[in-house]
Every structure is written in structure tokens, then in C-alpha cells.
Amino acid sequence: MNQYQEISWQGLWKNNPALVQMLGLCPLLAVTNTAVNALGLGLATLFVLIGSNITVSIVRNWIPNEIRIPVFVMVIASLVTIVQLLMNAYTYELYQTLGIFIPLIVTNCAIIGRAEAFASKNSVQFAAYDGLMMGSGFLVVLLALGAIREVLGNGTLLQGAEQIFGEAASNWHLVLFSPEQNFLLAILPPGAFIIMGLLIALKNKYDKRIEKLVIGEKTKQTIERARVTTESA
Amino acid sequence: MSFRVASSPHNHVKNKTSRVMMLVALACVPGILTQVWYFGYGSLIQILLAVTTAIAAEALCLQQRNYPVVKRLKDNSALLTGLLLGISLPPLAPWWIAVIGSLFAIVIAKQVYGGLGQNIFNPAMAGYVVLLVSFPLSMTLWLPPLTLVEYDISFVDTLMLIFTGYSETGYSLAQLRVDLDGFTMATPLDTIKTGLSNQQTFSELSQIKVFSEQLGIGWTAVNVAYLCGGLILIFLKVINWRIPVAFLTSLFIFSWVCHVASPDGAATASLHLLSGATMFGAFFILTDPVSASTTPRGKIIFAVLVGLLVFFIRQYGGYPDAIAFAVLLANMCVPLIDYYTKPRVYGHTTR
Numbered sequence: 351m352n353q354y355q356e357i358s359w360q361g362l363w364k365n366n367p368a369l370v371q372m373l374g375l376c377p378l379l380a381v382t383n384t385a386v387n388a389l390g391l392g393l394a395t396l397f398v399l400i401g402s403n404i405t406v407s408i409v410r411n412w413i414p415n416e417i418r419i420p421v422f423v424m425v426i427a428s429l430v431t432i433v434q435l436l437m438n439a440y441t442y443e444l445y446q447t448l449g450i451f452i453p454l455i456v457t458n459c460a461i462i463g464r465a466e467a468f469a470s471k472n473s474v475q476f477a478a479y480d481g482l483m484m485g486s487g488f489l490v491v492l493l494a495l496g497a498i499r500e501v502l503g504n505g506t507l508l509q510g511a512e513q514i515f516g517e518a519a520s521n522w523h524l525v526l527f528s529p530e531q532n533f534l535l536a537i538l539p540p541g542a543f544i545i546m547g548l549l550i551a552l553k554n555k556y557d558k559r560i561e562k563l564v565i566g567e568k569t570k571q572t573i574e575r576a577r578v579t580t581e582s583a
Numbered sequence: 584m585s586f587r588v589a590s591s592p593h594n595h596v597k598n599k600t601s602r603v604m605m606l607v608a609l610a611c612v613p614g615i616l617t618q619v620w621y622f623g624y625g626s627l628i629q630i631l632l633a634v635t636t637a638i639a640a641e642a643l644c645l646q647q648r649n650y651p652v653v654k655r656l657k658d659n660s661a662l663l664t665g666l667l668l669g670i671s672l673p674p675l676a677p678w679w680i681a682v683i684g685s686l687f688a689i690v691i692a693k694q695v696y697g698g699l700g701q702n703i704f705n706p707a708m709a710g711y712v713v714l715l716v717s718f719p720l721s722m723t724l725w726l727p728p729l730t731l732v733e734y735d736i737s738f739v740d741t742l743m744l745i746f747t748g749y750s751e752t753g754y755s756l757a758q759l760r761v762d763l764d765g766f767t768m769a770t771p772l773d774t775i776k777t778g779l780s781n782q783q784t785f786s787e788l789s790q791i792k793v794f795s796e797q798l799g800i801g802w803t804a805v806n807v808a809y810l811c812g813g814l815i816l817i818f819l820k821v822i823n824w825r826i827p828v829a830f831l832t833s834l835f836i837f838s839w840v841c842h843v844a845s846p847d848g849a850a851t852a853s854l855h856l857l858s859g860a861t862m863f864g865a866f867f868i869l870t871d872p873v874s875a876s877t878t879p880r881g882k883i884i885f886a887v888l889v890g891l892l893v894f895f896i897r898q899y900g901g902y903p904d905a906i907a908f909a910v911l912l913a914n915m916c917v918p919l920i921d922y923y924t925k926p927r928v929y930g931h932t933t934r
Contacts (some may be wrong), residue, residue, distance in 0.1 A: 530677075530748075531717075531718050531720055531721060533683075533717050533718075534716060534717040534718070534719075535713055535716055535717040536717075538716070540716075544691060547695075
């Protein structure tokens, strides 16, 4: 397994920011009531994460160790501002739906966590790739959660896709069933917690099997050690 | 003739889980029959739906968790959860209400926490609250007592209302709740809740059709029936007297004080005690051996807390009845209550 493969494996499954590190739960639970909202926030986070990883990696040798955290926060905050202004300009409806959760990307621990744990110690190309993979891992979970909640709650999927993809996407949404009454629990925050818990349980259930599939059968380690005491029995 | 001598203990306690659960279920029967008498066959169908789903969900979970399915199912706990949930549902709610509720009760509120004996929250009430929060419209559509309904509702009508939403003659549930004068008839507690928030006085409200002599028609009888069932359970020592007594006393005191303080702004204590799910909750919900407090003093604190919460939510909250919310909130406090009320162990000095 070369380093790129290792980074992908860590970001997408083994060390997934949402399912394993459980970072950035606040936006994860708050805005995933529809798949489109989740996708919007996931893409914004992905962009910020790649940008901040690249920037931090470039300047990592000039930052005094004592003030590294404020510097990282400044970098992340400027990138979030850029994303916010871009979304305000091009996806105005989505910008209004996500509201406060776009500026709150600054406080997403997954981003500063990667800056601190990976980007400040690795070269630019690895840092950028790590940002891409961690961001994608977050995005996938966000999208899954959003899709499940939207289907359970409203019986639709990708409702409002035109908010991201433009007018061409206005007929993309699927109506799976039209309930008389929406299943409010799935749309409200408690439902997000419950479904998130079930997703984590599902991940843990198939953890071993997928690890075997991806990494392959681990060669059984034979531990050789010199006995310093005689065996008792 | 062999004369087999068994070793001690020679006295056997017959209170196995399955027997306790079955006795509680049987003690519900008078209440259920009264409910059927006043509110129609709907309750029976809801109970059947809820029990079937609960047992199926329990079997599926046990099988997934590699437990002996049939042996575990025989403890009757899933049956009781389904039964309690089915009783609390509005008789003519759509069929998927009972199914979703009991699925949630068994899978999320019970099995995810580790199965029988491990759940923090009362499964039936957790399922009920999920339904109440998710589908407020269906969950508050109680039919008024049959004596007040303008149309005859046959068994076929009940079935069709539950499974299709319309009776055989084409009436929807909302239409059936309207009396000849065009007023929608709600439950007594609901009537009082909406009336008081519309600046009406309690004495004005108690003139409305659903009341007779300031007590709800039908609801009083249902509550008395559950009271009888509960007394049998106490007599058989299946449940402890502390929880029902403390709960009913605290609810009585709080509602009595409030009614005396503002006779027009609050319902009477007797209405609080004999309306909604009070008696059913006192004897069948609060006494759940798993999620209620287990120490003698703790039981009293737990029950008084529920009484206080029930009164506050009924009087000031947004929902007409409050047993489910109050029980869940008090369930959360149980580990703390149990910790501070540990009885002194014989031989140890008090701290």
C-alpha cells in the first residue's frame, strides 16, 4: 500500500471524519435534512479542507510552533469567507437555506484537525490529497445521512437539486412515495442523531470484512521473544 | 414408590419474568374492554397490530444478536410492550402508526440498548412519544365516546378507517368527530387545553358535550377499570404500591392546589385523576420494573417527580396529555435517584 492509497483508506473508511473521528457533528446533524443541503455543505467543507491543507502545508516551515493554531484558524477563516461569498453569488437559495452553518465551517474540528495532524507535517501534494480524501469521506456520510432522512421524512430524493446544479436539474428529484403526513422525527435533529448512530453501527458491523477486502489478509505475525523466565507448567 | 427429596430451598418464587408480564397484560383486560365499549373496536385492532409488530421485531433482533429466539420470546416482554403501546394509540389511527411505533419501541428503545432489562427508557412510551412528535395530527385524533358520535361505526367501518382512512360509507375520521352542530369534539383534556388558551373559563368548558358533571364521558369509566386492574396487580404483589400511590397523591395535591388557587383557570383534581391516561400510567406504565427506580425511597421520589411533570405539562405545556413525556423525563433521572437512595445494607453503619 503506497502513501496515496493509505491516505485514501484513512480518509474514506478507517479514520472517516464523521463516522470514526465524529468531528463536525454540529453541521452534520443540523443541515442534513435533505440530500441537497447535505451535498451543498459537504462540497463547501471539501473545498475549505483542500484549500486549508494546501495553504498550511506551504507555510508550515515558517510558522513558529507557539502561534500555529491562530495561524491555522486565520487560514481556514479566510477560505470559509471565500466559500461563503461564492455561494452568496452563485447559489443564493442554498446559501439562504444553509444560513449560519456556512460561516460555522470555521469551527469544524475536522478541518483544523487535519491542518494540525497532517498538513503541518507533510508536503503539499500529500496534504492536498489528504484534504480531498478526508473531505470526500465527510461528504459521503453527509450525503448518506441527508438522503436517508429525506426519503424517510418526505419520501423524496434530491428535492431542490437546482439550487446547486442550476435550472437543468429542476426535474432531477425522485418522488419515492408521497406520505399523508411527513415523518417529522427523521427531519428533526433527534432523528439525525438516531440515524447517525445506526450508520456508525452499520460501519462497525462490516468493518472487519471491508478491511479484509481492501487491505487483504494480513500476514499472521509471529511474535518471537526470548523467554527470560522458565515456563511454569 | 419413590420418595424424592429435593434439596433446599423448598419454597419457590413463582414470579418469573414471563408470569409477571402475563399478569400485567391480563390486568389490562378490564380497561381494554371498557375502552372498546366506549370508543369502539379500534383499540382491539391497534393492540393486535402493535403486538404482532412488536413480537416480529423482537424475534428479528434476537435472531440478529444470536440469542435463542423462541426461548427469549417466551418472556412475554415484547407482547406487553406492544399491548401497552396499542392501548395508548387513538383507536382509529392509520395502521402504519401502530407499526412504526412498535418497531421503534422494540428496535431502538429496547434492543439497541441491550434488550430486556437494559433499556433506560420505557419502550412503549418511547414509541408513543416518537409517534406523537412525528405525527401530531393522527395521534391527537381521538374519536369522542360512541354515545356522542352521530353515525354508527360498525366493525367493518373501523377496519376500513384504520386501513384506508375512510369508513364504508365514505366518511373520514375528521368528519366523524364533528357533531350535528358542526363542532369538533376532542378529548376532555384537549378541550380544556384549547379552551383555557382561548380565554374560556373551566366552568364554561365543563358544559361542553364531552363532559358530564365535570368529568369526561367514557374516560372516567376507562380510568376506573384500569384502577381495578392495577389494584389486582398490587394485591398479587406483581407491582409495588409505592409508585402508583405516590404518583396519584402528588398529582392530586398539585392539581388541587392549582384549582383552589384559580378555579376558572385550571381543571379539577378529580378530572386530572380520572382523565387521559392517569390510571393506566400509574399502574401499568410507571411500574415498569426496568426503567423505574428500584429502591423503596427512590420509587417514591420517581413517582412524585412524574406527578409533578404530568401536572405541569397538562397545565402549561403544549400537549394535552403528558404521561409519556413525564415518564421519559423521569426515566432519565432514575440512575441518579437510585444512586442517592441506596438502602442501608444490614450490618453497615449509616454514613
